[in-house]
Amino acid sequence: MHKLYSNRKVIFSLILPGMLLFVFAILFPIILxxxxxxxxxxxxxxxxxxxxxxxVAIIKDSVFWRAMENSLLLAIGFICIxxxxxxxxxxxxxxxxxxxxxxxxxxxxxxxxxxxAVIAYLWKFxxxxxFGLLNNVLRxxxxxxxxxxxxxxxxxxxxxVVLIWHGxxxxxxxxxTGIKNIDPTLxxxxxxxxxxxxxxxxxxxLPLMKPVIxxxxxxxxxxxxxxxxxVYLLTAxxxxxRTQFVANYLYQQAFKAFRYGxxxxxxVVFIIICLFVTVVTNNIFKEKEV
Amino acid sequence: MKFKKLIAVAMVTVMTxxxxxxxxxxxxxxxxxxxxxxxxxxxxGEEITLKVFSNLPDRKNGQGLVEQTVIDxxxxxxxxxxxxxxxxxxxxxxxxxKAYSMEGLPDVVSxxxxxxxxxxxxxxxxxxxxxxSDYADYGFLxxxxxxFKKDGKLYGLPRNTDVAVFYYNAKMFKDNGWEVPATYxxxxxxAGDIKAAGIIPCAMDGGDGWPLAVYLTDVLFKLTNxxxxxxxxxxxxxxxxxxxxxxxxxxxxxxxxxAGLFQNGYDSQDYGTAQNLFTNGQSAMYYxxxxxxxxxxxxxxxxxxxxxxxxxxxxxxxxxxxxxxDITAWNGGGYAVSAxxxxxxxxxxxxxxxYLPENLSKIGWENGVGMSAQDETAFMTGNETEVQKQLVxxxxxxxxxxxxxINDRGSAAFKTSIESQIQSVSxxxxxxxNFLSAISEACK
Numbered sequence: 001m002h003k004l005y006s007n008r009k010v011i012f013s014l015i016l017p018g019m020l021l022f023v024f025a026i027l028f029p030i031i032l033x034x035x036x037x038x039x040x041x042x043x044x045x046x047x048x049x050x051x052x053x054x055x056v057a058i059i060k061d062s063v064f065w066r067a068m069e070n071s072l073l074l075a076i077g078f079i080c081i082x083x084x085x086x087x088x089x090x091x092x093x094x095x096x097x098x099x100x101x102x103x104x105x106x107x108x109x110x111x112x113x114x115x116x117a118v119i120a121y122l123w124k125f126x127x128x129x130x131f132g133l134l135n136n137v138l139r140x141x142x143x144x145x146x147x148x149x150x151x152x153x154x155x156x157x158x159x160x161v162v163l164i165w166h167g168x169x170x171x172x173x174x175x176x177t178g179i180k181n182i183d184p185t186l187x188x189x190x191x192x193x194x195x196x197x198x199x200x201x202x203x204x205x206l207p208l209m210k211p212v213i214x215x216x217x218x219x220x221x222x223x224x225x226x227x228x229x230x231v232y233l234l235t236a237x238x239x240x241x242r243t244q245f246v247a248n249y250l251y252q253q254a255f256k257a258f259r260y261g262x263x264x265x266x267x268v269v270f271i272i273i274c275l276f277v278t279v280v281t282n283n284i285f286k287e288k289e290v
Numbered sequence: 291m292k293f294k295k296l297i298a299v300a301m302v303t304v305m306t307x308x309x310x311x312x313x314x315x316x317x318x319x320x321x322x323x324x325x326x327x328x329x330x331x332x333x334x335g336e337e338i339t340l341k342v343f344s345n346l347p348d349r350k351n352g353q354g355l356v357e358q359t360v361i362d363x364x365x366x367x368x369x370x371x372x373x374x375x376x377x378x379x380x381x382x383x384x385x386x387x388k389a390y391s392m393e394g395l396p397d398v399v400s401x402x403x404x405x406x407x408x409x410x411x412x413x414x415x416x417x418x419x420x421x422x423s424d425y426a427d428y429g430f431l432x433x434x435x436x437x438f439k440k441d442g443k444l445y446g447l448p449r450n451t452d453v454a455v456f457y458y459n460a461k462m463f464k465d466n467g468w469e470v471p472a473t474y475x476x477x478x479x480x481a482g483d484i485k486a487a488g489i490i491p492c493a494m495d496g497g498d499g500w501p502l503a504v505y506l507t508d509v510l511f512k513l514t515n516x517x518x519x520x521x522x523x524x525x526x527x528x529x530x531x532x533x534x535x536x537x538x539x540x541x542x543x544x545x546x547x548x549a550g551l552f553q554n555g556y557d558s559q560d561y562g563t564a565q566n567l568f569t570n571g572q573s574a575m576y577y578x579x580x581x582x583x584x585x586x587x588x589x590x591x592x593x594x595x596x597x598x599x600x601x602x603x604x605x606x607x608x609x610x611x612x613x614x615x616d617i618t619a620w621n622g623g624g625y626a627v628s629a630x631x632x633x634x635x636x637x638x639x640x641x642x643x644x645y646l647p648e649n650l651s652k653i654g655w656e657n658g659v660g661m662s663a664q665d666e667t668a669f670m671t672g673n674e675t676e677v678q679k680q681l682v683x684x685x686x687x688x689x690x691x692x693x694x695x696i697n698d699r700g701s702a703a704f705k706t707s708i709e710s711q712i713q714s715v716s717x718x719x720x721x722x723x724n725f726l727s728a729i730s731e732a733c734k
Contacts, residue, residue, distance in 0.1 A: 042702075043388040044414035063710075128563070129555040130490070130572070150558035152719040238497060239557040240714025252710075255385045258410050258702035 030271065037265035042258040054265035064266065067237075067244040068273075074160055074245070075224035079217055082164045083171055086216075087209070090175035091201055105176065109169040116166075120233030123162045124150075152242050155235055159243045163230055167223065171216055178212035179205060214285040221277050225270065246270055338636050339372045341396035345383040345623070349375075352584050353449070353659045360649045364640055371636065391416045395628035397637040398644075401446045402622055403437030404698035406705040408446075417445040418627040418634060420641075429647055429665035434621045437694060446626035447645055448663035453580040453684060454508045454604065454618040454695075456492065457677075461598040462574050472614075474512070474542065474607040478549040485550045490573035495564040496556035499709030502543070502716055503697035505577060508604040508618040510539035511692040515611035518692055519699075526700035529733035531726040540715055540722045542607065547716050557713040571595055580619075581660035586675035601680050616690040621663050622698075661685060700733055707732030 004010055037054055041047045058064050089108065093101055111119065126133045127149035138145035149158045182205065190200050206213075228247035231237060237244040237252065250270065254263025342361065346354035354377065361373050376396065378386060383400065384407070390396065395416050401408060411417060422435070422444045431451060438446035458470070466487055471477040481491040495501045511518045513535045525531045546552065553559070553567060568576035569591045576582075585591060586599045603617050625644060627637045644650055651662040655669045661681055670682070697708045708729045715725035 042410050042413075044391045044410055044416065046413075124560075124563075128559075130553065130567075146554055148555040148558070150555060152557070152714065152717060155558065235558055236497065238499070238710060238713055239717065240712075240719055241710050242714075242719075252706060253703075255388065256381070256702065257706035258388075260388075 033264045033267045033271075035264075036261050037268045039261040041261040041264075043254070043260040044258075047261075050261070054262050055269070057262065058265060058269055063241050063244055064246070064249060066241055067246045067249040070156060070244060071225045071227065071246050073156070074163060074227060075221045077160045077164050078167065078171075078220035078224055082168055083213070083216060083220060086168055086171035087175045087206075087213070089172050090179050091205055093172075093176055094179045095197075105173070108172050111166050112169040116229040117233055119162070119166055120230055123158075123234060127158055150235060150239070152239050155239060155243045159231060159234060162234060163224075163227065166230060167220070171220070174212060174216055175209065178209050182208050210285065214281070218278055218281045221281060222274055225274055225277070337370055337372070338633050339374060340398065340633055340637060340640055342373055342375045343383075343387070343390065343396040343399045344375055344377040345380050345400040347377040347379050349377065351588075352657070353581070353654065356650060356654045356657055356659055357644075359653050360644055363649070364643050371640075373640070387411075394630040397628055397631040397633055398641055399626055399628060401438075401624055401626045402698070403446060403448055403624055404620075404622065404694050406698045406700060406702050408437070408440075410702060412440045412445060416629055418629045418631065418638070420444045420447070420627070420638070424642060425645065428645055429651075431621075431663055431665065433693075434663040437621055438624060438626075446624050447641065448621035448624040449650060450581060450621065450623060451661040451663050451685065452620055452622050453661065453681060454504050455578070455580055455601040455681075455684075456603070457568060457576040457578065457582065457585070457599055457601055459568070459571065459574055459595060459598050460600045461594065462489070462571070468574070470602045471605045473605050474509075474610075477605050478545065478551065481546070481549045481551040484574045490553040490567055492551050492553075492575035492577055493564040493567035493573040494552040494556040494577050495559065495561045496552065496713055496716065497558050497560045497563075499712055500695075500697055501561075501564075501577060502712045503708055504579070504618070504695050505546075506539055506543050506712065507692060507695040507697075509542045509607065510535060510696065511616065511618050512604055512607045512612045513539055513610040515613075515616050515690060517611070519694075522696045522699050526696075526704060526733050529730045531730050537722055537726065540725060543712075543716050544718055544722070547718065557717045569595060579660070580681050583660050583675070583677045583681060584658045586677045587658040599675075599677050601677055601684070603684060613689060615687050617684060617688050617692070618695070619685065619688065619691040620694050620698075624663070704729065704732045 036047075038049055038051060039047045040050045040053070093104055093108075096104065114122075125131075129135055129146055129148040132149070134149060135145040135147055138147070148154065186204050186208075187200060190204055195203070226247045227245045228251065231243055231245050231248050232251070235243040237248050246266065247270070250263050250266040253259045253266060344354070344357060346352075346357055348354040349358045358375070361375065365371060365373055377383075387395070387399065390399075391411070391414055399417075401411065401417070425435075425447065430448070434448045434451065435444060438444060438448060462468075463470070466484075468480060468483060469476075471480050484491040494505075507518075507522075510522065514521050517535075521533055521535055525533055525536060531537075553564075553573060556564070564576065565578070565582065565585075567573040569585060569588075571592065580601075583601075586596050588596060603614070606612065606614055625641055627634065627641055631637045645664070647664055647668070651664040651666055652669045654660070654662055655666050655674075655678075658675055658678055666682070674682075697705050711720070711725055711728050714720040715722060720728075
C-alpha cells in the first residue's frame with residue numbers, strides 16, 4: 001500500500017479530479033473574469049478591449065464606494081456585535097447543561113435553517129410601516145409609530161439587524177463546538193485555584209478559542225463583503241442605492257445594466273479586496289500569537 | 291504488480307465507457323441537426339420540439355394562462371409538435387436570456403420592444419428577421435411595430451398596449467364624496483382628503499423603481515405632449531437633463547410624495563404589497579399599468595372591491611401642453627424567433643399562430659388581461675368589466691400617446707441608474723439637480 005502511494009502516477013491520478021475542479025471551476029473563471037474586466041462586453045455580441053477604463057470608472061463610481069462602505073459597516077457589525085454576542089452565548093450555553101442547552105442551541109440556530117427568501121420576506125413584513133410587527137409593538141407601548149424602517153434614513157441599519165441576526169446561529173455554533181473541545185481539567189484546575197467565572201472565561205476560554213475566533217472573524221468579513229441574497233430580496237439595494245452591497249451591485253451592473261465587462265472588473269477588485277482582508281486578518285492574529 | 295494491473299484494467303474500462311459515452315453523445319447531437327433539416331423541409335408529421343422561453347411564470351392566471359392556452363391549442367392542432375415552455379419572472383428571465391444568447395436562444399422568446407432591452411439584443415444578431423407583410427391582416431395598431439424594428443427590418447411582435455392608469459375604488463370614492471381629479475393640483479388635494487379620512491391615497495410599487503419612472507413619464511408627457519419623445523430621447527443621447535420640463539416633472543413627482551399621495555414606505559415596497567393595499571381596500575387608488583385590469587376578474591379579491599375598480603389617467607397639469615385625452619401608453623412586451631433556431635420555419639409558423647387575432651388578442655381580451663397591441667373591437671361582447679370598457683374608451687378617444695417610457699428610452703445602464711436613483715429624488719433624500727446629474731452620468 002505504501003509503495004502504491006509512493007507511485008507518482010497514482011498520486012497524480014488521485015489529485016487530478018481535485019486539480020481539474022480547481023482549474024475549471026475556480027481558476028479559469030477568475031482568469032476569464034480578469035479578461036472580461038478589460039473589455040466593454042455587454043454579455044452579448046462583440047467584445048472590445050478597453051484597457052483599464054473599467055477600473056478607472058470603478059474609482060469614480062460613487063455607488064461602488066457606497067456599496068464598499070456598507071460592506072465594511074456590515075463586517076464591523078459582525079465583528080463588534082454578532083461575534084461577541086455569539087461567543088458569550090456559546091459560553092453560557094456550555095455552562096447551562098441538560099435539556100435547556102440542547103433546546104437553546106436549536107432555537108438560536110433556527111434562523112440559519114430557514115431559507116433566505118423566507119427570512120427576507122418575513123422581515124419585510126416586520127418592517128412594514130403600516131401593518132408591520134415592529135411598529136405595532138411600539139404602538140402597543142403607547143408610541144405613535146409610523147416609522148418607515150426601510151426608508152433612506154433607517155434602511156441600512158434595518159438590513160444590518162437582519163444580517164447580524166441571521167448569521168448569529170452559525171457563529172454561535174462554531175464557538176460552541178470550540179468551547180466543547182477545551183479540556184475540562186483546565187476549568188477544574190482554575191476552580192481549585194479559586195478563579196471566578198469571569199476570569200475563567202477571559203483567561204482560559206478566550207485564549208484557547210483564538211484559532212476558532214480567527215476563522216470565524218475571517219469568514220465574517222468575507223461573508224460581509226459577498227453579501228447578496230438577503231439584501232437583494234429585502235431591499236434590492238434601495239431605496240436609492242442606500243443599502244447597496246458590492247456583490248449585489250456587481251450583479252446589477254453585469255446582468256441588469258448589460259455591463260458585463262464592468263461587472264467583471266468589480267469582481268476582480270472584489271477578489272483583490274477579499275485576499276487583502278484575509279492576509280491582514282491572518283497577520284493581526286499572528287502578531288497577537290507571538 | 292497485481293494492483294497495478296488492476297488499476298490499468300480499471301483505467302481502460304473507464305476510458306472505454308467514456309468513449310462509448312462520447313460516441314452516443316455525438317450520435318445524439320447529430321439527431322437535432324438531421325431532424326432540423328427534415329423539419330425545415332416541411333415534412334408533415336415529423337416530430338418537432340419547439341422551446342418557448344417566456345417571462346410569464348404564472349401559467350394559471352393572467353397573461354401566462356393566455357399564452358399557455360394558445361400553446362396547448364397549437365399542440366392539439368399540430369400533434370407532431372411538442373412545445374416545451376421555460377418561464378421565469380422578468381429579472382431572472384433577462385439574466386438567463388443573456389446566457390442563452392451566448393449559446394443559442396430557444397426557438398421562441400419573450401422580448402421587449404424598447405431600446406433598453408432590444409438595442410443590445412439586435413446588435414448581437416440573435417433574433418430572426420420577420421416578414422412584415424405577413425402581418426398586414428393581423429390588425430396591429432398603428433405604430434405598435436416600430437419598437438421592434440431596426441433599420442426598417444422587423445424582429446419581433448408586440449403583445450400589449452400598456453396604459454399608465456390610476457385604478458380607484460369607485461364605491462370608496464362615492465361613499466366619501468371624492469371626485470376623480472381633473473388637474474394635478476386636484477390630485478394632490480384629493481390625496482390630502484383621503485389621508486385625512488385615515489385611508490392610504492394611492493398604493494405605489496416604489497421599491498421596483500420602474501413604476502416611479504412610469505409616473506415621471508406620465509407627468510413629463512402631460513407637460514410636453516408632442517415634444518415628449520424628443521425631449522426624453524435628446525436628454526438621454528446628449529447626457530444632458532437640464533431641460534426645464536424634465537426638471538419640472540421631477541419636482542412634481544417629489545410634490546406627490548410631499549402631499550402624501552403614496553403610502554408610507556412606498557419607496558421600499560414591492561409590486562405585491564402595493565397591489566394588496568388596493569385590493570384589500572386599504573388604499574383608495576393604485577398606480578399601475580393597464581395589464582392589472584384583470585384584478586376586476588380575480589375572484590380572490592373581495593367582490594365589493596373588484597366590482598368597483600375603475601380607472602382614470604394622469605390629470606392635466608397647469609401650464610402643461612397635454613389634454614386629458616393625451617395618454618401615456620406604449621407597446622412593451624412581445625415575442626421573437628431565435629436566429630439560431632433549428633426549427634426556424636416551425637417557430638415562425640407558431641409565432642404567426644400566436645398572433646392570429648383569435649388567439650393571443652381574443653383569449654387575452656376574454657381573460658381581461660389588459661389591452662392587446664392588435665385591434666380588439668371585434669371581440670367586444672358587452673359583458674366586459676367596467677375597467678375593460680373604460681380602457682377601450684381611453685385608447686379609442688386618445689388624441690396622442692406617449693410611446694416608450696423614459697426609463698426604457700436609453701441603454702440598459704441608463705435604465706438601471708434611473709430606476710435605482712428615482713426613489714431618492716421622489717422621497718426627497720436627494721435634490722433634483724443631483725438626481726439629474728446622476729442619471730446623466732449613466733448616459734455617458
